[in-house]
Amino acid sequence: MSEVRERRGMTRRELLSRSVAAGAAFVVGSGWVAGSDAAWAMEVTHLKPETMATLIQMARDIYPHDHVPDQFYAIAVKGYDAADRAEMVEAGIAALNAAAQGRGFPSYLDTGWERDRVEILRGMENGSFFQTVRGGLVTGLYNQKEVWPLFGYEGESFSQGGYIDRGFNDINWL
Amino acid sequence: MVAKFELTDDSVVVIIGTGAGGGVLANELAQRGVKVVALEAGGRYFPEDYINDEWESFGQLAWVDPRTTSGDWRVAKDFSGLPAWIVKAVGGTTIHWAGASIRFQDHEWKALSTYGPVQGASLLDWPIDAAEMAPWYELAETKLGVTRTGGREGLPGNNNYLVFEKGAKALGYKEVHTGRMAINSAEYDDRLACQQTGFCFQGCKWGAKWSAAYTDIPRGEATGNLEVRDRCHAARILHNDAGKVTGVEYFDPDGNLQFQAARVVCVAGNSFESPRILLNSASSMFPDGLANSSGQVGRNYMRHTTGSVYAVFDKPVRMWRGTTMAGIIQDEARHDPSRGFVGGYELETLSLGLPFMAAFLDPGAWGREFTTALDAYERMAGMWIVGEDMPQETNRVTLNHDVKDKFGLPVVNVHFSDHPNDIAMRNHAYRQGAAIYEAVGATRTFPTPPYPSTHNLGTNRMSENPRDGVVNRWGQTHDIPNLFVSDGSVFTTGAAENPTLTIVALAIRQADHIAGELSRGNL
Ligand SMILES: Cc1cc2nc3c(=O)[nH]c(=O)nc-3n(C[C@H](O)[C@H](O)[C@H](O)COP(=O)(O)OP(=O)(O)OC[C@H]3O[C@@H](n4cnc5c(N)ncnc54)[C@H](O)[C@@H]3O)c2cc1C
Ligand code: SF4
Numbered sequence: 234m235s236e237v238r239e240r241r242g243m244t245r246r247e248l249l250s251r252s253v254a255a256g257a258a259f260v261v262g263s264g265w266v267a268g269s270d271a272a273w274a275m276e277v278t279h280l281k282p283e284t285m286a287t288l289i290q291m292a293r294d295i296y297p298h299d300h301v302p303d304q305f306y307a308i309a310v311k312g313y314d315a316a317d318r319a320e321m322v323e324a325g326i327a328a329l330n331a332a333a334q335g336r337g338f339p340s341y342l343d344t345g346w347e348r349d350r351v352e353i354l355r356g357m358e359n360g361s362f363f364q365t366v367r368g369g370l371v372t373g374l375y376n377q378k379e380v381w382p383l384f385g386y387e388g389e390s391f392s393q394g395g396y397i398d399r400g401f402n403d404i405n406w407l
Numbered sequence: 408m409v410a411k412f413e414l415t416d417d418s419v420v421v422i423i424g425t426g427a428g429g430g431v432l433a434n435e436l437a438q439r440g441v442k443v444v445a446l447e448a449g450g451r452y453f454p455e456d457y458i459n460d461e462w463e464s465f466g467q468l469a470w471v472d473p474r475t476t477s478g479d480w481r482v483a484k485d486f487s488g489l490p491a492w493i494v495k496a497v498g499g500t501t502i503h504w505a506g507a508s509i510r511f512q513d514h515e516w517k518a519l520s521t522y523g524p525v526q527g528a529s530l531l532d533w534p535i536d537a538a539e540m541a542p543w544y545e546l547a548e549t550k551l552g553v554t555r556t557g558g559r560e561g562l563p564g565n566n567n568y569l570v571f572e573k574g575a576k577a578l579g580y581k582e583v584h585t586g587r588m589a590i591n592s593a594e595y596d597d598r599l600a601c602q603q604t605g606f607c608f609q610g611c612k613w614g615a616k617w618s619a620a621y622t623d624i625p626r627g628e629a630t631g632n633l634e635v636r637d638r639c640h641a642a643r644i645l646h647n648d649a650g651k652v653t654g655v656e657y658f659d660p661d662g663n664l665q666f667q668a669a670r671v672v673c674v675a676g677n678s679f680e681s682p683r684i685l686l687n688s689a690s691s692m693f694p695d696g697l698a699n700s701s702g703q704v705g706r707n708y709m710r711h712t713t714g715s716v717y718a719v720f721d722k723p724v725r726m727w728r729g730t731t732m733a734g735i736i737q738d739e740a741r742h743d744p745s746r747g748f749v750g751g752y753e754l755e756t757l758s759l760g761l762p763f764m765a766a767f768l769d770p771g772a773w774g775r776e777f778t779t780a781l782d783a784y785e786r787m788a789g790m791w792i793v794g795e796d797m798p799q800e801t802n803r804v805t806l807n808h809d810v811k812d813k814f815g816l817p818v819v820n821v822h823f824s825d826h827p828n829d830i831a832m833r834n835h836a837y838r839q840g841a842a843i844y845e846a847v848g849a850t851r852t853f854p855t856p857p858y859p860s861t862h863n864l865g866t867n868r869m870s871e872n873p874r875d876g877v878v879n880r881w882g883q884t885h886d887i888p889n890l891f892v893s894d895g896s897v898f899t900t901g902a903a904e905n906p907t908l909t910i911v912a913l914a915i916r917q918a919d920h921i922a923g924e925l926s927r928g929n930l
Contacts, residue, residue, distance in 0.1 A: 295773045295774070297778050300782070351774060367773055371766050372462060375762050375766075375781075380761075385784060386727065387725075387727070390459060390604045391459045394602060395613070396603040396605060396728040396729055397603040399728075401603040402569060403725075404570065404725075
């Protein structure tokens with residue numbers, strides 16, 4: 234989580250005052266993308282900030298969990314902001330935007346309903362860009378220990394002595 | 408105390424692989440005074456090293472060297488480079504295994520006679536039977552400390568089991584219990600009782616589950632007759648002009664090729680690597696690979712008819728708490744062709760953590776149909792189907808000369824397609840599994856496809872007639888008297904039961920035979 238955080242030394246107000254809206258959920262500035270509520274921010278070095286914002290939205294549309302905040306999706310795709318992957322991602326997101334425009338939307342991020350974005354994704358789901366992003370999310374998203382409690386999953390249990398005295402058979406509704 | 412043998416010492420038995428088959432064989436030979444060198448491709452890990460984290464543990468223990476796949480099984484599409492989920496470490500897949508330890512039913516030793524010929528299947532009777540195996544099963548159950556055998560208590564049922572049991576009873580199933588498990592319900596054999604930590608697949612950090620890694624292997628070493636060489640990858644078995652094997656060429660931990668001489672060689676690398684080693688050992692005398700005059704090496708690959716059923720309820724289950732495989736329904740294990748298939752299947756509870764559930768619930772799926780299922784993870788229960796699949800000659804392991812491992816050796820291609828009997832059985836089990844959970848109020852059920860294979864069987868099968876298989880009733884190859892196979896690849900047919908108890912029973916029996924033959928001067 235260390236790389237996705239509130240930008241140090243910048244207040245929420247300052248952050249928002251220097252930003253441009255990217256869809257409803259994100260704001261971008263030069264070299265960074267943040268949540269519209271400024272609860273988190275992330276530096277981007279190799280990708281355009283709008284590209285990263287679109288990628289985060291795409292990640293949520295692939296594996297939408299309404300109770301999982303954007304920052305975890307941001308962490309899941311953070312690794313695409315790398316010199317050797319930027320070209321592939323920029324091309325993939327450009328194709329995504331082109332598909333959105335083909336359906337009459339200004340951009341993927343400005344496609345208001347999830348069902349329309351999902352239609353756009355369905356149109357490219359057999360392509361390598363989609364499959365790379367989807368496949369990476371399976372571990373990128375669900376293998377974040379910070380995400381587990383949001384699903385109730387308790388993770389490691391050895392250090393706590395297992396569940397022998399902690400409810401392995403505590404079901405009470407059968 | 409731990410033995411160290413010379414590379415040139417041709418009095419030793421060399422065993423390739425230290426899992427359920429090889430690890431037990433090594434100890435049982437050592438206990439009988441036979442000198443053994445065991446070569447193991449993986450490293451050595453003990454309970455304190457195991458990790459309560461699915462992917463991290465997978466990275467530590469799993470066999471991830473390259474393999475390729477073909478055939479119409481879904482694994483070839485979703486996990487094309489990972490046909491099997493098995494361990495590469497001292498102790499082999501007994502580190503990952505869940506511990507379910509059940510005997511074959513008597514008729515399953517005689518599948519061809521019982522079921523009759525099945526079109527497209529290469530069914531065969533085992534050359535041994537239930538009566539012959541009974542004492543070896545008893546020794547295996549004692550070694551593993553199997554619950555509900557030998558007066559040992561059953562384990563307590565966890566939440567996942569309690570849901571499963573209630574649904575099973577509602578459907579009228581009678582043989583429902585917390586399983587015969589190689590997991591201690593009370594302290595046994597210097598090992599603790601199960602603490603219900605729920606990471607059985609990642610290696611039991613309490614040592615409550617039997618694994619060759621911390622039982623048979625160190626005990627064999629303590630005799631002074633066993634040397635285990637870890638991180639040593641067997642490449643080829645060599646032979647002399649008389650057609651007897653002389654030893655094993657292997658890559659040592661530094662990647663240097665070594666040759667260990669041997670009086671007897673036993674192959675126990677699990678059902679992909681064992682045929683691979685035999686095929687990679689082809690010579691001018693044996694151009695199709697060692698022990699392959701029948702052409703059966705690599706054929707009849709079986710993986711059990713599997714699949715899972717997960718279900719979501721309106722209230723919490725927390726299935727991950729406690730033993731991963733916490734109970735069994737055996738009513739469907741019978742042979743009853745009126746169901747539309749021959750052979751039978753067992754239903755066993757199973758739980759995956761959130762990371763593995765995301766990867767295996769419906770591989771490749773995305774969108775809300777998939778994510779709403781994971782949203783209900785806390786309210787989920789799960790079971791695994793394990794049934795007898797039909798051996799087919801065309802389901803086979805071959806060398807893929809286009810893909811080489813880091814030593815430059817051709818890797819295996821694993822070709823598998825379901826037999827119609829497998830599909831009929833799986834669909835029956837999906838329906839029964841869903842009905843069990845619906846009887847307890849499930850709001851949604853998921854017929855989940857098979858994972859990469861955990862039960863890998865049959866690629867060096869045992870046969871009475873040398874024409875039909877690779878090894879005889881002792882696991883001795885039909886073609887070469889001092890070459891044996893000692894793992895799950897010798898299975899003639901798979902039966903409905905999880906295989907390890909049978910692999911262990913066969914290994915103890917084989918050790919007794921080899922030690923006897925050595926002392927009689929016949930080997
Ligand atoms: C998640 C999981 C759960 C399971 N649960 C159960 C269960 O509940 N009940 C049950 O009965 N079974 C279960 N199994 C299956 C069981 O683990 C296997 O059937 C059993 O371990 C197979 O024994 P084996 O000796 O054939 O091979 P393995 O135990 O896999 O041992 C083979 C060994 O050979 C080594 N090797 C391979 N090639 C070479 C080479 N070239 N040189 C040197 N070494 C080599 C490997 O590294 C490995 O250590 C489970 C398996 C998995 C993965
Ligand atoms: S649940 Fe029991 S057997 Fe499984 S890992 Fe935990 S202590 Fe070991």
